[in-house]
Amino acid sequence: xxxxxxxxxxxxxxxxxxxxxxxxxxxxxxxxxxxxxxxxxxxxxxxxxxxxxxxxxxxxxxxxxxxxxxxxxxxxxxxxxxxxxxxxxxxxxxxxxxxxxxxxxxxxxxxxxxxxxxxxxxxxxxxxxxxxxxxxxxxxxxxxxxxx
Numbered sequence: 001x002x003x004x005x006x007x008x009x010x011x012x013x014x015x016x017x018x019x020x021x022x023x024x025x026x027x028x029x030x031x032x033x034x035x036x037x038x039x040x041x042x043x044x045x046x047x048x049x050x051x052x053x054x055x056x057x058x059x060x061x062x063x064x065x066x067x068x069x070x071x072x073x074x075x076x077x078x079x080x081x082x083x084x085x086x087x088x089x090x091x092x093x094x095x096x097x098x099x100x101x102x103x104x105x106x107x108x109x110x111x112x113x114x115x116x117x118x119x120x121x122x123x124x125x126x127x128x129x130x131x132x133x134x135x136x137x138x139x140x141x142x143x144x145x146x147x148x
Contacts, residue, residue, distance in 0.1 A: 023137040056117060060107065063107045074100065077093045077096060
């Protein structure tokens, strides 16, 4: 017995008799305790959210200005291309039209980003953390009951 105690002390363990006695005491106490916490998953920083909205609005306004200027430029380029009947002039017009189509897509994308940013600002998500505090004996007992 003295040899077992030395080993238990060296490995920082309890003797088996003490562990069994403790398990019996824990079973009598009915230890399973469930604690529930609800924490916000995303804590939105109002300053950053407002800044993002301002940036999106600025980018959207810039894209809108580019589209308006591009429309005027396309009209003038089409007139120049018709008068000169040059293939290069028509190529430039088609390139400008393609660029304007891309700018329109960017404009729509910015509108949706702005909408999602506003929705994100108003919604908060909650995460529920359930903690189960159980002794190892109870856990083993629960596992055994589940397997049967």
